[in-house]
Amino acid sequence: MTDTLLAAFALVFDPYVLVVMVAAGAFGLFVGAMPGLTATLATALLVPITFFMEPIPALAAIVSTTAMAIFAGDLPGALLRIPGTPASAAYVDDTYKLTQAGKANLGLGTSLVCAVLGGLVGATILAFTAPLLAEVALSFSTFEYFWLATFGLTCAAFVSTGSPVKGLVSLLLGLFIATIGIDIMAGQPRFTFGSVELMGGVSFIPAMIGMFAVSEVLRWALGTTGGRDQMAKVSQASGSIIRPGLASLRRYKLGAARGSLTGTLIGILPGAGADIAAWVTYAISKKASKEPEKFGTGHVEGLVDAGTANNASLGGAWVPALVFGIPGDSITAIVIGILYMKGMNPGPMVMLNQPELLYAVFLAFFVANLLLLPLGWVAIKSYGQMLKVPREVLMPVILLLCMVGAFAINNTVFGVTVMLVLGVVAFIMEENGFPVAPAILGLVLGSMVERNFMQSMIKADGNLLAFFERPIAAGLGVITLVIWLVVVVSAVRGRRRVPPVLATTPNE
Amino acid sequence: MRFNDAILGLVILLGGLAIVLQASTFPATHGQVYGPDFFPTIIGTGLILSGLVLIVAGWRARAVTGWVDVAGHRIDRLVDAGLALLAILAFILFVDRLGFVLTAGLGMYVLLVRFRGGHWLSSLVIAVVLVLVVDWAFRTMLLVPLPQGHILPRLPW
Amino acid sequence: MLRRTILLGCAAAAVLALGMQRAEAAYPDRPITLIVPWGAGGGTDATARILASLMEPALGQPVNVVNRTGGSGVVGHSAIATAEPDGYTLGIVTVEIGMMHWSGLTDLTYQDYTPLVLYNEDPSGVQVGIDAPWSTIDELLAYVKDNPAGTLKASGTGQGGIWHLALAGMLKTAGMEPDRVPWVPSEGAAPGLQDLVAGGVDVVTCSIPEAQSLIDAGRVKSLAIMASARADNFPDVPTLEEEGIDWRLGAWRGVAGPKGLPEEVVNTLVPLLEQIHASDDFRNFMTDRGYGMVFEGPEGFEAFMAESNESLGSVMKELGMAK
Known part of the structure; x- marks a missing residue:
C-alpha cells in the first residue's frame, strides 16, 4: 500500500505531468468560460492530444481540464447570465444578480472556493470508496433509473418560481421538446416533419444558449432589463475573492457538506453528471433553507450547495468508469475510450495489476483541485475585464459567441436555428411570467424518464406495480410520491390563502 | 410584450391539442401496452389542462390587465431587437455559402453601428478584429470547422 | 456608406486573386472532417479517432472527427452522403446503412457513397x-x-x-x-x-x-x-x-465519402488507409480492444456492402422488421 502510494506520487509529481496539468487547466478554463462549450467538449478536444502522451499525463490532463471547465462555466454565468456549461445553469440567476448588485467577488469567490472544496471531497470519496459505491450503482436497473429521473423532474417544482401552472407549462414544454426525434423504443420518428436534422432530436446545448443568452440579449435590446438607458454601474469582480468565498463557506457549512456528498453520489450514478448534481442539490438546499424566498435573487446559499456538488460529481463519475468500465457521465465515456487506447482496460483487473495508476489518477484529482484555486483566481480577475467593455459592444459579442457555440455542437447551422427559435420562445415566456428553468430540466430528463419507463414496461409486460417490486426502486418511488403529495397539498393550501395570480403579476 | 393569460392559454391549449392529435397517428408497437404515443399524449393533455386554467384566470383578470400590453416598447428598441434576430437568421441562411468571417462580420458590423449610434469606422475595426479572433481561436484551438464559404480565401491559419 | 462599398470591393478583388492561387494546391490543402454517426466513447468513435490521428501526419492536414449522432444513425449517415464531394468531408459508414432504408427511416442506401475502405467487422x-x-x-x-x-x-x-x-x-x-x-x-x-x-x-x-x-x-x-x-x-x-445453428451476423465499419469523390482524392486516400491498416499502431489498437480486423479496397467494399444490404434486407423481411 505504501509502496503503491509512493509510486503514484512519483508518477504525478513529475515536472512534465505538472506542466501538462497547468496547461490543460488553462485550456479547461478557456473552454468552460466560452458560453456553449462544455466540459465534455473540452475533454473530446483533448483526445487527439492525449494520443501522444503516456497514460498518466493523459489522464491528469483530462482531470485538470474538466475540473477547471466546470468552475469556469460559472464565470459567464455570473457576469453575463450565460452559463458556460450546463452544470452552472442551476444557480445562474443567483450569481448574475449578485454581480448586478456589485458583489461579483462574493458570487465568484464563493463559486471558486466551493468548486475546490467539492472537487477535493469528490476525489477523497473516489479514492476511498470506489469499489464499494460502484457496486450499489451497478445494481440500478431501469426501474430505479425511472424513479431517479422522475425525482429529478420533481425538483423542477422546487426550482421554479412564480405561478405553479406556468411552471408546469414550462416543464411540459421541455418534456415535449425532449420527445422530438426518432424514438429509440419503436424507431418511430416523432414531431420531425420529415426533417433529418430533427430526427436526431433537439440538442440540449443550443437550446440552453437560446433560452438563457439570446433571450437576455433581446431583453437588453428592448430595454426591459434596465441598464440600457442609464449605464448601470456594474462592478467587476473587484476586491478580495477568496475571503468572501471562505466566509460564505463558513456560513453555510452544512450546505457545503450536503452538496459535496450528494454531488459525488449523483456523479457515481451512470448517466447523471455535473448538471443534474447541481439541479438536485440546489433544490435540496432551497427546501432545507430558512429563507427559500431569497433563492434565485442573488443569494449565495444555493450556490454553495450546487457549486460544490457539480465539481464533486466529477470525481464520482470516475468511480464506475474505473472500476467497471461503465461511464458515469459523457466525460468519463471518453475517458474509457482513452484508457483502452492506452492499454488500461478499465475493470477490477487494473486495481490488481496496476494499482499505482489508479492512485495516480486519484492524486491527480487532488492536485487539479488545488491548482484550481490560483488558476481560477487569475481567470476571475482577467474575465472581469470583459465587463469594462461597453454593453453596446458586449451584446453583439455575446451574440457572436452564442452563434459559434450553438454551431460547434454538431458543426451545423441547425444548432443555431434551435437557439434562435428557443431564444424567442424563452423571451416571450419570461415576459409573461413563465419560468425558464423547468423547461431546461424537462429537456434534460424527459428522454431519461420516458426511456426507462418504456424499458421497464416491456420487461414487466405492462404491469405498473413492477416499479415497486425491487427494493431500491420501491424506496425511491415512495420518496418521490411522498414529495408529490407534499407539493400538491401545500399548493392547495397556498391557493386558499393567496388570491388567484393575476396575469401581469411580475414573477421576479 | 405581455399578453393576457387567456390568449397564451389558448395558444398552449391549441399546441397541446396538436401534440395529442399528432401522437394519435403514431403506430402502436407490436405486443406492447405503451407505445411511442404514450408520453406525448400525457404531455399534450397536460398542456390542454394548463391552457384551460390560464384561460379562466386570464378571463377573470381581463378588467385589470387588458388583453395585450405593449407599453414601454419604443419603436427604435423594437428595431434593435429585430436586427439582433435578423443577424442570427442571416447567419443561419448564408453562413454555408458566404463563410463565417463574412456573414458574422457583416452581422456584427450592422449591430455595432446600430447599437452605438454611428461610429462607422471604429465599429468596422471592432467587427473585423472580433470575427478574425473568434475564427482563429475556434478553428485552431478548438478544431471547430467554421464554414469557409466560397468567397473569401482561406485565412493563414 | 461609400467607404464601406469601396472597402468591400477591394476585399472582393483580393479574394479572387488569392482564390485563383489556391485552386492549384494539391489535395488536401485544408482540414478534413471525418463524420462519425455514433456517439463519443463508442467503438465507431474510437476507431475513427485512431484512424484520424494516423491520417493527420501523412496528409499534413488536421483530420477533425465530428460526432453527428441521433436518429439511430440516420443523421450522421445523411450528413456524409449530402456533403460536398470534394474530399474534405468523409465519414465512417456502419452496418446500419444496409438496414435503415429497409425499416423505412430513410431513402439512403450504400449507393449514395463513394466507398474507400472497409476496416472492421465484429x-x-x-x-x-x-x-x-x-x-x-x-x-x-x-x-x-x-x-x-x-x-x-x-x-x-x-x-x-x-x-x-x-x-x-x-x-x-x-x-x-x-x-x-x-x-x-x-x-x-x-x-x-x-x-x-x-x-x-x-x-x-x-x-x-x-x-x-x-x-x-x-x-x-x-x-x-x-x-x-x-x-x-x-x-x-x-x-x-x-x-448446429446456421446463423452468422456481425457489424462492420468502413471509411466512405459522398457519392462522386474525385479520382485524385480516392487515389490519395485508399493507399494511405491501406498503409495505416497494416501499421503496428493501428493493429495494436484494434487487437488490444478486441476489434476484428478486415480489409477491402473500394471495389471489394462496394461488393461487400451490396451483399450485406441484400442479406440484411431478406432477414429483416423474414422477421417482419422491414416496412
Whole structure:
C-alpha cells in the first residue's frame, strides 16, 4: 500500500505531468468560460492530444481540464447570465444578480472556493470508496433509473418560481421538446416533419444558449432589463475573492457538506453528471433553507450547495468508469475510450495489476483541485475585464459567441436555428411570467424518464406495480410520491390563502 | 410584450391539442401496452389542462390587465431587437455559402453601428478584429470547422 | 456608406486573386472532417479517432472527427452522403446503412457513397449474467423453448438495430418465433450490458469488444458468437455453427465519402488507409480492444456492402422488421 502510494506520487509529481496539468487547466478554463462549450467538449478536444502522451499525463490532463471547465462555466454565468456549461445553469440567476448588485467577488469567490472544496471531497470519496459505491450503482436497473429521473423532474417544482401552472407549462414544454426525434423504443420518428436534422432530436446545448443568452440579449435590446438607458454601474469582480468565498463557506457549512456528498453520489450514478448534481442539490438546499424566498435573487446559499456538488460529481463519475468500465457521465465515456487506447482496460483487473495508476489518477484529482484555486483566481480577475467593455459592444459579442457555440455542437447551422427559435420562445415566456428553468430540466430528463419507463414496461409486460417490486426502486418511488403529495397539498393550501395570480403579476 | 393569460392559454391549449392529435397517428408497437404515443399524449393533455386554467384566470383578470400590453416598447428598441434576430437568421441562411468571417462580420458590423449610434469606422475595426479572433481561436484551438464559404480565401491559419 | 462599398470591393478583388492561387494546391490543402454517426466513447468513435490521428501526419492536414449522432444513425449517415464531394468531408459508414432504408427511416442506401475502405467487422456474441443458470447456448435456447414466450428479455441496442436482428435471427434459425424473447430497446450495448448486470434483462446480444470489460471483470459470460470462426481473443467461446445453428451476423465499419469523390482524392486516400491498416499502431489498437480486423479496397467494399444490404434486407423481411 505504501509502496503503491509512493509510486503514484512519483508518477504525478513529475515536472512534465505538472506542466501538462497547468496547461490543460488553462485550456479547461478557456473552454468552460466560452458560453456553449462544455466540459465534455473540452475533454473530446483533448483526445487527439492525449494520443501522444503516456497514460498518466493523459489522464491528469483530462482531470485538470474538466475540473477547471466546470468552475469556469460559472464565470459567464455570473457576469453575463450565460452559463458556460450546463452544470452552472442551476444557480445562474443567483450569481448574475449578485454581480448586478456589485458583489461579483462574493458570487465568484464563493463559486471558486466551493468548486475546490467539492472537487477535493469528490476525489477523497473516489479514492476511498470506489469499489464499494460502484457496486450499489451497478445494481440500478431501469426501474430505479425511472424513479431517479422522475425525482429529478420533481425538483423542477422546487426550482421554479412564480405561478405553479406556468411552471408546469414550462416543464411540459421541455418534456415535449425532449420527445422530438426518432424514438429509440419503436424507431418511430416523432414531431420531425420529415426533417433529418430533427430526427436526431433537439440538442440540449443550443437550446440552453437560446433560452438563457439570446433571450437576455433581446431583453437588453428592448430595454426591459434596465441598464440600457442609464449605464448601470456594474462592478467587476473587484476586491478580495477568496475571503468572501471562505466566509460564505463558513456560513453555510452544512450546505457545503450536503452538496459535496450528494454531488459525488449523483456523479457515481451512470448517466447523471455535473448538471443534474447541481439541479438536485440546489433544490435540496432551497427546501432545507430558512429563507427559500431569497433563492434565485442573488443569494449565495444555493450556490454553495450546487457549486460544490457539480465539481464533486466529477470525481464520482470516475468511480464506475474505473472500476467497471461503465461511464458515469459523457466525460468519463471518453475517458474509457482513452484508457483502452492506452492499454488500461478499465475493470477490477487494473486495481490488481496496476494499482499505482489508479492512485495516480486519484492524486491527480487532488492536485487539479488545488491548482484550481490560483488558476481560477487569475481567470476571475482577467474575465472581469470583459465587463469594462461597453454593453453596446458586449451584446453583439455575446451574440457572436452564442452563434459559434450553438454551431460547434454538431458543426451545423441547425444548432443555431434551435437557439434562435428557443431564444424567442424563452423571451416571450419570461415576459409573461413563465419560468425558464423547468423547461431546461424537462429537456434534460424527459428522454431519461420516458426511456426507462418504456424499458421497464416491456420487461414487466405492462404491469405498473413492477416499479415497486425491487427494493431500491420501491424506496425511491415512495420518496418521490411522498414529495408529490407534499407539493400538491401545500399548493392547495397556498391557493386558499393567496388570491388567484393575476396575469401581469411580475414573477421576479 | 405581455399578453393576457387567456390568449397564451389558448395558444398552449391549441399546441397541446396538436401534440395529442399528432401522437394519435403514431403506430402502436407490436405486443406492447405503451407505445411511442404514450408520453406525448400525457404531455399534450397536460398542456390542454394548463391552457384551460390560464384561460379562466386570464378571463377573470381581463378588467385589470387588458388583453395585450405593449407599453414601454419604443419603436427604435423594437428595431434593435429585430436586427439582433435578423443577424442570427442571416447567419443561419448564408453562413454555408458566404463563410463565417463574412456573414458574422457583416452581422456584427450592422449591430455595432446600430447599437452605438454611428461610429462607422471604429465599429468596422471592432467587427473585423472580433470575427478574425473568434475564427482563429475556434478553428485552431478548438478544431471547430467554421464554414469557409466560397468567397473569401482561406485565412493563414 | 461609400467607404464601406469601396472597402468591400477591394476585399472582393483580393479574394479572387488569392482564390485563383489556391485552386492549384494539391489535395488536401485544408482540414478534413471525418463524420462519425455514433456517439463519443463508442467503438465507431474510437476507431475513427485512431484512424484520424494516423491520417493527420501523412496528409499534413488536421483530420477533425465530428460526432453527428441521433436518429439511430440516420443523421450522421445523411450528413456524409449530402456533403460536398470534394474530399474534405468523409465519414465512417456502419452496418446500419444496409438496414435503415429497409425499416423505412430513410431513402439512403450504400449507393449514395463513394466507398474507400472497409476496416472492421465484429460478430455478435450472446452474453448472459455470470450467475445465469445456463452454461452453454444449447441450455439457453432449450430454456427459451420450454418456457412461455416472454419469460426471458433481451437488450443491446435500439428497436430494430443490428443486435436486435442478431437475436431474432438466432431464435428463428433455432426454430422459434423471432420475438419469443422480447427486445428491450436501449441506447446501445453499454446500457444494455449494465442492465444485464443489474438484473433488468437476461440476455444481451452485442459484439464481444463491447462486452469485454465486463467479461474480464467476471460479471458477464459469453455463450457463443455468431461468426464462422472463433475469435482470437476468446478462443473458449464457440460459434453458433458449432452448436448446429446456421446463423452468422456481425457489424462492420468502413471509411466512405459522398457519392462522386474525385479520382485524385480516392487515389490519395485508399493507399494511405491501406498503409495505416497494416501499421503496428493501428493493429495494436484494434487487437488490444478486441476489434476484428478486415480489409477491402473500394471495389471489394462496394461488393461487400451490396451483399450485406441484400442479406440484411431478406432477414429483416423474414422477421417482419422491414416496412
